Amino acid sequence: MIVLKKAKNYEEMSKMAYxxxxxxxxNNPNATLGLATGSTPIGLYKEMIKDYQAGxxxxxxxxxxxxxxxxxxxxxxxxxxxxxxxxxxxxxxxxDKANTNVPNGLADDIEKACKDYSAFIASxxxxxxxxxxxxxxxxxxxxxGTPLDAPTHLVELKEKTRLDNARFFDGxxxxxxxxxxxxxxxxxxxxxxxxxxxxxSNKAQAVFDMLNGPISTDCPASVLQSHPDVxxxxxxxxxSLL
Ligand code: PGA
Numbered sequence: 605m606i607v608l609k610k611a612k613n614y615e616e617m618s619k620m621a622y623x624x625x626x627x628x629x630x631n632n633p634n635a636t637l638g639l640a641t642g643s644t645p646i647g648l649y650k651e652m653i654k655d656y657q658a659g660x661x662x663x664x665x666x667x668x669x670x671x672x673x674x675x676x677x678x679x680x681x682x683x684x685x686x687x688x689x690x691x692x693x694x695x696x697x698x699x700d701k702a703n704t705n706v707p708n709g710l711a712d713d714i715e716k717a718c719k720d721y722s723a724f725i726a727s728x729x730x731x732x733x734x735x736x737x738x739x740x741x742x743x744x745x746x747x748x749g750t751p752l753d754a755p756t757h758l759v760e761l762k763e764k765t766r767l768d769n770a771r772f773f774d775g776x777x778x779x780x781x782x783x784x785x786x787x788x789x790x791x792x793x794x795x796x797x798x799x800x801x802x803x804x805s806n807k808a809q810a811v812f813d814m815l816n817g818p819i820s821t822d823c824p825a826s827v828l829q830s831h832p833d834v835x836x837x838x839x840x841x842x843x844s845l846l
Contacts, residue, residue: 606815606834610843614803617839618647621734624799624835625652628732629661637668638733638792639693640744641685644801645734646692653696663699667728671735671744671792673709675758675783683772684709707756707785714758718785722755725791733795737802740764741810741823745786752819752827754788789827798834800825802842811838812845 611617625648629635639645655661673685681687686706694704705724711717735743740762742748747762766780773779792798802811814825815836828834838846 605832606828606836608815608843608846609835609837610846611837611839613839614647617801617803617837618651620837621645621648621799621801622651622655624797625732625734626655626661628797629663629666632731633662634665635667635731636728637666638730638795639668639670639689640734640736641670641672641688642736644736644803648734648801649693652693656697663697666699667703668694668699668705669725669728669730669787670704670706672784672786673707674781675709675714675785677709677781679710707787709781709785714785718756718758721785722788722791725756725787725794730795732797732799733792735792735798735800735825737800737807737810737814737825738765739768739806739810741813741825743789743792743800743825743828745784746789746792746824748824749821750789750824752821752824753790755790756785756787759784759786789824793827793831795831796833798828798831800828800834800836801838802836803839805841805844807838807842808845811836811842815846 611620677684679686707721708717745759766777769780770777813823817823817826819826819829
């Protein structure tokens with residue numbers, strides 16, 4: 605079931621998301637967090653850091669599992685998702701980096717790395733999974749056409765996704781990696797609780813299709829309709845078609 609919450613703006617969206625995350629992390633010092641990259645969750649991560657610095661919560665005994673990673677980008681590249689997580693969250697809280705997991709986009713045997721990642725998720729159930737949504741309805745890098753029951757897998761990124769992300773690569777689509785490793789929809793759907801954030805009118809159609817469309821591989825996020833505990837938090841732009 606999807607509960608929709610409308611926020612006035614990005615800041616309010618981030619605070620509403622944090623109130624759900626806060627409930628999980630203050631009640632379970634051993635929580636497993638499913639984390640996402642992108643512009644959307646940065647405000648949520650700022651709220652998490654603020655409360656950590658205020659001594660409200662400790663991440664010392666928590667585990668994190670990230671959704672995805674580019675293939676072929678060195679880990680130390682500023683746009684690798686490992687770098688993103690270090691910069692925007694892990695460097696500022698007391699989580700043990702050894703307990704932070706991001707898919708390995710540099711594995712010699714990507715297929716095996718994917719299998720191992722799905723197995724790891726199955727043995728470490730995610731208490732709360734944070735998601736953004738792509739303008740084409742993707743969640744993580746599950747692009748339109750991805751089977752709704754896929755485990756972690758290698759994907760070729762759609763041109764729209766690479767164009768959307770070119771802003772992080774000097775505006776040059778040719779610098780955006782062509783492939784990524786992503787948690788599959790099956791892994792995502794196994795999370796106990798899901799919080800999806802959407803900001804900006806470029807997400808409005810995808811949000812509409814996720815909530816009102818049929819469950820279809822055309823809009824991978826629509827699969828969330830069949831999850832028991834999803835909260836979608838949209839700012840004004842993202843909810844403009846609702
Ligand atoms: P964004 O990306 O947060 O940078 O908009 C979201 C996504 O593509 O899943």
